[in-house]
Amino acid sequence: MPDETPAPPAAKSMAVFKTAPQEVQNLVKRIMAKERMEQHKKNRTDIYKTILQFVWESVP
């Protein structure tokens, strides 16, 4: 019997996200995508560099 119950709502989480200015939303999206790619790495040097680059680009 496949589970047919509805997915739980995530309205609050998205509402919080959308209250942030667009630039901050974009920055969060980019950082999280990079975190996903780098999450296995013990050495964080690359992610620090990338975050700095993203912040630089967010405030050119």
Add this chain to the structure above:
Amino acid sequence: MILKKLVFNNFRQYLGRQEIILASGKNKNVTLVHGENGFGKTCFLNALLWGFYGSDGLTNDLPKPENIIPDSVRENADDPNDEMASVEIIFKHGDRDYTLVRSITLAQERATKGEGTTLELSVLQPDGQTIDVNDKDAQKMINSILPSDLRELVFFNGERIDHLAMEENAPQIRDAVRGLLGLKLIEQAIADLKSQNVRGAILGQIKTGADEDTILLIEEEAKRRKALQGKEADLDTCKKNQLALAEKLSAISAKLEANKEARQLQQRRVVLKAELAEQQTELQAIEKQLSELISHDAYTLFCSDLVKSGKAITQQLRAEGRIPARVMNDFIQDLLNAGECICGTCLTEGTEAWKKVEQQLTKAGDPEFNRAVGDLDKAIGAIESSIDRTLTSLARLVGERGKIVERIESVREELEEIKALLESKDDEEVHKLEDQREKEELRKRELLIEQGALTQSIAQHETSLNQLTNIIKEKKGLAEQADKARRRLLRLDETVSLLEEILQVESDELREALGYEVERIFGLVTLQDYTLQLTEDFALRLTKKVMGKDGIVDVDVAHGQGHRQVMSLVFIASLVALAQKRNNIPTILKDLHGGDYPLVMDSPFGQLGDEFRTAIARHVPAMAPQSIVMVSSSQYKGDVERELGESNRVGRRYILRYHAPSKREDARESITLAGKRLTIYKKDATEHTEILEVE
């Protein structure tokens, strides 16, 4: 994580190469592994755990965990570097395919007592590219997919899982939720953003263009901005709480109106409350008008003496003909400049006639003076008339205010009377509702005070932040580059604040959603009148509804190992089911965190009573996107076989055939599956197990 294929090579009793393809279809998602006790079910589970986590992953009940390579291979080895054991696992997680191979040579095993292994991991990315991850990063990548401390939620011995249901293990459950539902990724992002490597680099950039004081100011500015954001969030919560409270009060009011005893009084109360609100609004409007009147015109009430004396002075000056000036001094100056009076006398500088005319300059006025005299007359007149008007308006507004205050007091008195009358009613429900109402009204007042304090505090924070921002902007030492870095620091702080808020909200939402799943799935597997709840502290609570003095209440049920096993299984199934659903929820983690996890269960039906065994067999494998279930013939026969058969979810099935000089007495030599008789024990000098697929 969906398991596709396993290859065991010389892993303990799995001598030689043993290959298993796992069922991973949408409907056919269950793989059954039949094995008698002692034939290799626990070893099967450990092969998976070892593959993913090395010797750290092995279960505590595995004898001689340092011996991975089978004894028969170890004893006949010529070169310890040539003999090896390995486990290969091919699996999918999110949009990537992984091939993991963990191996150990006999030389490694001897040197490290079985702890040193080699791990190779290849990842096929969505773009078709394959990346090979090195040993250390490979382990980290596995841990990021399924953290080692959460492994027992996915790979477990059903008979040893009951501890999750113990209250002291609530922190473990909380960690499981955060780990399996992706919140740790947000935590990691926050930690990275806060890292000195990021923040320090931006501050360093500021330092190149600003002095020490400015740097401190910039840091202070960031702190104040964060504090302001905190207050704004508190205000938002306070307003939401007020709305929720208003709903509660409205519900209480409706219940009172529905009660015969309270109906009339409550209806009157509702009318009075509306009037009170109206009167209070009017009072605010009158007080605003009063305040404006006082700030604009009240000074006139203290000017009557001054106006009188001013008038007297101007009258006297007029009587003396000194105001307004009849002769203009620019006319006298023209005569002096022309050197001739209007009477024809020659005005030569220094002569008696010139001096007399020049003296007139001190008596004559100028046009500005006359205009000022005119303005003075008007001002005195305006103030005089304003005194009367102000007095009249003041009297009117004070009178109106008095009436409203009086009416408000009278409404309040009547409301107090209603309260007293309701309290005196001989009706338990009315008393209860009145108690609740009183409590909520107090809370309403508290929230109003809190809102006022927060609004004031936000205004103060804004002022102080703006002042600081202006000071920083005006700092001449702050070069353009440093100012840019300052704005970057602010952006960084905004990002951290947003992620922290999302983490909090998601944690709360997921606990609630998981609580719902736990209750729902437990409802499916129990026939008893029990409820399983996930408390706010992440503890599992088994309750039963009983009739108490104040109606039906939940009471805790004492639970033994069987109940705890069911509770733990239900929790794991709920978590896996929620993780799967979460994959489709639009959060910032969507597409970033693979939500599918299998359930690899060794003897999940072992300790269960009949009432749970059937329901667990029916529902739990269906909750997960994939289930691998290991069962002995005694656990399988009967209800479990029927339920799994009827579910039509079993996609693949294997038997563990045990070869050894002898077997346990209670273990069978053959079993019948799908009408076929299958040999599962063979007498053999070398102990080993082979895995055979059942067609």
